Amino acid sequence: MSNHRDTSLDLMRGIAIIMMIAFHFIYDLNTFGFTEIPLFTHWMGIAWRCLIVFLFLSAVGVSLVFAHSKVIQYRKFLKRLLYLGIAALLVSLGTYIMFPDGWVYFGILHLIWVSSLFALAFVNHPKTSLLIAFLILTGIIFDQPNLEFLSNIFEPYLPNGSVDYYPLFPWLSFVFIGIYLGHNPYYQKVFTFRSSWLEVMGRHALIIYLTHQIVLFGVVALAYYLLN
Numbered sequence: 001m002s003n004h005r006d007t008s009l010d011l012m013r014g015i016a017i018i019m020m021i022a023f024h025f026i027y028d029l030n031t032f033g034f035t036e037i038p039l040f041t042h043w044m045g046i047a048w049r050c051l052i053v054f055l056f057l058s059a060v061g062v063s064l065v066f067a068h069s070k071v072i073q074y075r076k077f078l079k080r081l082l083y084l085g086i087a088a089l090l091v092s093l094g095t096y097i098m099f100p101d102g103w104v105y106f107g108i109l110h111l112i113w114v115s116s117l118f119a120l121a122f123v124n125h126p127k128t129s130l131l132i133a134f135l136i137l138t139g140i141i142f143d144q145p146n147l148e149f150l151s152n153i154f155e156p157y158l159p160n161g162s163v164d165y166y167p168l169f170p171w172l173s174f175v176f177i178g179i180y181l182g183h184n185p186y187y188q189k190v191f192t193f194r195s196s197w198l199e200v201m202g203r204h205a206l207i208i209y210l211t212h213q214i215v216l217f218g219v220v221a222l223a224y225y226l227l228n
Contacts (some may be wrong), residue, residue: 005203008063008191013202015191016055018191021212025050028220029214053108053166054174056205059131060112060189061119061178067180068123077120086114087210091164099163105163114168115175122176126183129176136173145169 007160029035037046088109096103104204122129139145147169181187201208 006062006066006185006188007194007199008065008185008188009059009119010199010202011193012055012187013059013205014195014198014200015202016052016059017054017201017205017208018198018213019048019055021210021216023049024213024219025216028217031085032220032224034224035095048072053171054177056108057112057115057171057174058181058187060115061175061180062182062185063178064116064123064175065179066120068120072120072123077116081113081116084109084206086118087190087206088113090210096164098209101159102161102163103159104162104164105158106166107162110124111166111168111171112175115172118172119179122179126180130180130187133173133176134181135172136176139147140170 008055023039026035026037027039030039037045039049067073088107091104091107091109121130122132148168
């Protein structure tokens with residue numbers, strides 16, 4: 001990112017962070033039996049999750065345009081990729097220790113890491129990016145592309161489930177939509193209000209993502225054991 005910040009983008013990330021924290025807090029409450037809110041079975045919970053992921057991933061596409069549309073700065077890109085890769089590995093390691101039967105092997109950070117590699121080549125092609133997004137989303141209807149062969153290869157080394165799994169398809173489409181929005185910033189007409197604290201959260205989204213669930217899970221777990 002350059003010295004000039006897109007405050008609407010920061011705000012969009014900040015709102016996504018707040019919604020993510022709320023989503024995970026409800027998830028933790030469900031885990032310890034405080035609530036029974038259907039986050040993954042009711043359409044409202046599913047739609048809410050998709051909205052959160054859309055805001056995060058489209059922000060990735062917008063950020064790529066903002067940082068690399070004039071000249072692709074490979075050094076900055078690789079540096080960011082390194083930090084993101086370390087963060088993704090920390091998530092995998094932490095969840096492997098806490099949830100050995102459902103650790104995160106391809107969560108949202110892993111998805112962003114891989115998606116960034118694909119998307120960088122299209123950072124100056126907004127219409128092509130939108131077409132790719134459309135084709136990926138359309139492919140869901142026909143269960144394409146089918147990457148089951150990869151699952152068969154890695155199945156012996158992976159858990160039966162994961163507490164946080166975001167496959168490349170169809171979620172990659174949101175990053176390509178973000179590239180289109182980076183060149184046609186309609187989101188700036190949606191996120192027009194200003195909120196300094198939300199913008200600060202948006203600027204530090206990665207740190208908050210890595211730390212918030214440790215705090216939330218710890219607090220809910222402590223409450224559970226104190227009450228029982």
